[in-house]
Structure formats: structure tokens, C-alpha cells
Amino acid sequence: MHVSKRLIFRNVRVFTGDTTLRSANVTVSGGVILFVGEELSPHSPGDEVIEGRGRTLLPGLIDAHAHVFPGDLEQAALFGVTTVLDMMADPAQAATLRGSRGADLRTAGTAATVPGGYGWYLVDMGLLPPFPTLVTPDEADMFVASRFAEGSDYLKILLDDGSTTGLPTPSLAKETVGALVTAAHDRGKIVVAHALTAETARQALRVGADVLGHVYVDRPDPELVYELAETAVVPTLAVLGELFGPGTGGKALAADPRVSPYLTEGSRRMLTMGPFPLGEGARHDLGVATRTVADLRDAGVTLLAGSDASNVGTAHGATLHQELALLVAAGLPPREALAAATSAPADRFALHDRGRIAPGLRADLLLVDGDPTADIDTTLDIVGVWLAGRRLPRE
Structure with a gap:
């Protein structure tokens, strides 16, 4: 036998x-x-x-916030990241990446934003083709139906007026955000909200978003911490440090002998690129983000580990390990940080296997x-x- x-x-x-x-x-x-x-x-x-x-x-580690392009899933797997939760990508390209020899992929596909709103800069940079947008609540149901029809696993909503970076941009009205969440939930799907301010985080919370894709960086909000008890948060401290901080973490990763041999040349350039160009009047405080993570942990909020690669100062796979270290530095015991990259995202995103x-x-x-x-x-x-x-x- x-x-x-x-x-x-x-x-x-x-x-x-x-x-x-x-x-x-x-x-x-x-x-x-x-x-x-x-x-x-x-x-x-x-x-x-x-x-x-x-x-x-x-x-195998789960990266709960990334943006994938060809070759990224293979590199992620080299660092033990075996599942990547993409939070905005060209849906046609994402479909070709599924089933690669690298990490397993789930994707939000096209994220919800207004014409010319946050996220459109990726089109201007040639990184994404033009994608559908919306303005009114009446458009929400059809927009959401189209996303899931083209293969999205969950819905991503972009709530950003550019105030944290000093680069003003139009943003979705709260009524439209609410209609998007309702349309996704009616289909049994999870909603992830990009929100970098306490105000937009509270807006996402009030309409029932399931996950915040970042921790807010503009001001402390002790009351909001406890209101988020049922909402998971992906702090993305590593990329916030590159955007709003000294921007040295990526360079340190690129020089680490445990990392360097497994990087593509593109990843090496991304890790050593920077700093991110901010506009006049940018409103943020990286210390707020770190302290808020500690407060969220103490309040029992579910924390998920995410790298936000492909951004300046990040690399697929490697940056998730840096994120784990930053979560521990923010106050999580190592076991809780490891859970944030394994069992916690599996539970929140219903990856039961x-x-x-x-x-x-x-x-x-x-x-x-x-x-x-x-x-x-x-x-x-x-x-x-x-x-x-x-x-x-x-x-």
C-alpha cells in the first residue's frame, strides 16, 4: 500500500x-x-x-495591509509571509497574481473614492489604470456590486482629505460612506476604511466599518479608543514612520544581512527612498500613533499587523517583521504581536483554514x-x- x-x-x-x-x-x-x-x-x-x-x-504570517504588484507575492513568501491582504490594486492584474508561487492573495481591488480623491495619485503616477469612482449615496450599491463581481474579497473605502500630509484632496461625504458600508454588509462582506485622523476614524466607526487600515496620527482621542472595541485596527507603524517620522526604518532593513539577499532591486530602491514629500501645513504626530496603539491594546481592541508595502520605505515581507518589532516597542507582548500577524487577521477576515x-x-x-x-x-x-x-x- x-x-x-x-x-x-x-x-x-x-x-x-x-x-x-x-x-x-x-x-x-x-x-x-x-x-x-x-x-x-x-x-x-x-x-x-x-x-x-x-x-x-x-x-505562516499574514500581512493585513499591502498593495501588490508582480513579484511582490514571491518576495513576501521568502520572509514567511504566506498570505497577503491587498488593500487596493488593479483588479485585472490582481486576478493574474492569484495562484502564484508566492504568498496567497486576497484583495480589495478598486477602493472607493471620489473623482480626483485620495488614491487617484496612483493613476497620475502610472501605477494604476483609471478606475471607477463615486459621489452620491445612490451610486453606492452599484459600485459595491461591481467590485465583488470583478473579484474583490472585501471593500476598501478611502476617507482622506489630505490634511495629515498637507496635500488637500476631495473626499467622500459621510452619507455615501454609510451607503457603501451598508451595501457591503448586505452582501456579507467586510469593510476596511483608510482613515488617518481621529475624525475620519470615528466616521468609519459610526457607519460600521469592520477594520481601520491605519491608526490615526493627528491627535489623541481617549474616548475613541474605547469606542473602537468591536473594530479591528491595522496600525501600520512602519510606514507611518516613513511618511511622518525620520524615515530610517527602511534603510535599516535594507542593510540587514537577513533581509538584503532576498530583496528585488525594486524593493531595495523603495526601502532606501525618501523622505515622503509633505505639503505645507501637514498635520500629524507620529508619537500620537505609537501611544494610541498602546491605548488600543489596553482597551482590548483587536490589532492586526500590516506593512502597507508598496510604499516609500517598505518592502513586501521584510517590513512586516519590522512592524512586529514596532508593535512590541509600542507595548504589545511578543505573543500578542505574533497573534496580530497570524490568528487575529485570520479570524477578522474569515480565513478559517x-x-x-x-x-x-x-x-x-x-x-x-x-x-x-x-x-x-x-x-x-x-x-x-x-x-x-x-x-x-x-x-
């Missing part, structure tokens, strides 16, 4: 997505996790056994030297990456 070859991790520390097992054995077959526990199941001569002593096995190491789930796995539940920096000490049980070459 033919017995398929299995993959066995032996005596490895396991972060399951929720808890840590100090020493366990994990068996994989057919791209699925079969067993997780202290017992070592019998193995055949053809099985691949990987010694895990001194190492940690993690669920991943985000944890448990029997029956996809064998998207990241093996690292050391213990990232104690030292988050070790997530970059990568030993191997597996996509649905298949080891990814990292040469």
Missing part, C-alpha cells in the same frame, strides 16, 4: 497562533497539518524529519531560530518557509 511522504517537525517550540508549546511534534501531509502534540508519531523512512530543538515553528498551527489547517509554516515569543527580532532568523506543506526555496 502506498503511504505518502510526511513532513515532521520534532521537538520544536510551537507558537500556535494563540499559545506557545514549549516542545512539541508537528506532522504534515498533503499540505495539511495532521498532528500537533507531545507524542512523536511513527515515521517511515521516506518521511522528512526536521529537528526543531532551539527553534520555533510559527503559522490558516493563521494557526492545528490539525486540519493549511500547512503554511515559518521556522525560525530562537524564540520570537521572548525576542521578536528573531522572526527574521528564518530557517525555512512552507506553503501548503511545500518548502519554499530561499536561495
Whole structure:
């Protein structure tokens, strides 16, 4: 009788997505996790056994905020990011990227904005083709129906008048935002809102957005922190530091020997590019963002890890590891930061087959030297990456 070859991790520390097992054995077959526990199941001569002593096995990481172009999913996977949640892309191009040899993709496709509003600069830069926009609430249902018909997995709404960057831009009326959220929810879909100010974050909250794509950067708002209890937030501290801060994180990543060999030349240029050009009267405070993340954590708000690559100072895959370190620096224990890149986004985006190491789930796995539940920096000490049980070459 033919017995398929299995993959066995032996005596490895396991972060399951929720808890840590100090020493366990994990068996994989057919791209699925079969067993997780202290017992070592019998193995055949053809099985691949990987010694895990001194190492940690993690669920493949989920980047909860990115923007994908050709080649990005392959690079993300090299850094153990096995699922990417794209938050605005050309839907036709995104369709061609699904099923690549890299990270698995979910996409918002075309985001909702007004003509000439936030996001249109990507068209002006030649990065996206012209895309549909809307103005009135009456247009919302058809706009949303069209997004899901062309393959969007969730809806992204852009709420930005340019005040934080000093680059004024027209923005959606609150009645139209409300109609968009209702239309998406009527179809059982999640809504992600781009909001960089406390005012727009509250607007998104009031109309029922499920996820805030950034943490607000303009002013503290202690009351809003507690109002966000049912809303997940993707802080994107790394990219905010590049946009509104010293902009040194990308350059440091590019120089890291654990990162540099796995970057495309385009990513290397993006990491070392900057600073982002801001307009006169830009209104932001990066310290507010960091303190707010700590407050959100203390208030029990669900935090998700996202890189916002492809932006200045970011690289797909690598920047998510930087984001984990910044979340820890902002006050999250390492285990909570790791959950923000595994089980938490899987739960919020209904990705029920991943985000944890448990029997029956996809064998998207990241093996690292050391213990990232104690030292988050070790997530970059990568030993191997597996996509649905298949080891990814990292040469």
C-alpha cells in the first residue's frame, strides 16, 4: 500500500497562533497539518524529519495591509509571509497574481473614492489604470456590486482629505460612506476604511466599518479608543514612520544581512527612498500613533499587523517583521504581536483554514531560530518557509 511522504517537525517550540508549546511534534501531509502534540508519531523512512530543538515553528504570517504588484507575492513568501491582504490594486492584474508561487492573495481591488480623491495619485503616477469612482449615496450599491463581481474579497473605502500630509484632496461625504458600508454588509462582506485622523476614524466607526487600515496620527482621542472595541485596527507603524517620522526604518532593513539577499532591486530602491514629500501645513504626530496603539491594546481592541508595502520605505515581507518589532516597542507582548500577524487577521477576515498551527489547517509554516515569543527580532532568523506543506526555496 502506498503511504505518502510526511513532513515532521520534532521537538520544536510551537507558537500556535494563540499559545506557545514549549516542545512539541508537528506532522504534515498533503499540505495539511495532521498532528500537533507531545507524542512523536511513527515515521517511515521516506518521511522528512526536521529537528526543531532551539527553534520555533510559527503559522505562516499574514500581512493585513499591502498593495501588490508582480513579484511582490514571491518576495513576501521568502520572509514567511504566506498570505497577503491587498488593500487596493488593479483588479485585472490582481486576478493574474492569484495562484502564484508566492504568498496567497486576497484583495480589495478598486477602493472607493471620489473623482480626483485620495488614491487617484496612483493613476497620475502610472501605477494604476483609471478606475471607477463615486459621489452620491445612490451610486453606492452599484459600485459595491461591481467590485465583488470583478473579484474583490472585501471593500476598501478611502476617507482622506489630505490634511495629515498637507496635500488637500476631495473626499467622500459621510452619507455615501454609510451607503457603501451598508451595501457591503448586505452582501456579507467586510469593510476596511483608510482613515488617518481621529475624525475620519470615528466616521468609519459610526457607519460600521469592520477594520481601520491605519491608526490615526493627528491627535489623541481617549474616548475613541474605547469606542473602537468591536473594530479591528491595522496600525501600520512602519510606514507611518516613513511618511511622518525620520524615515530610517527602511534603510535599516535594507542593510540587514537577513533581509538584503532576498530583496528585488525594486524593493531595495523603495526601502532606501525618501523622505515622503509633505505639503505645507501637514498635520500629524507620529508619537500620537505609537501611544494610541498602546491605548488600543489596553482597551482590548483587536490589532492586526500590516506593512502597507508598496510604499516609500517598505518592502513586501521584510517590513512586516519590522512592524512586529514596532508593535512590541509600542507595548504589545511578543505573543500578542505574533497573534496580530497570524490568528487575529485570520479570524477578522474569515480565513478559517490558516493563521494557526492545528490539525486540519493549511500547512503554511515559518521556522525560525530562537524564540520570537521572548525576542521578536528573531522572526527574521528564518530557517525555512512552507506553503501548503511545500518548502519554499530561499536561495
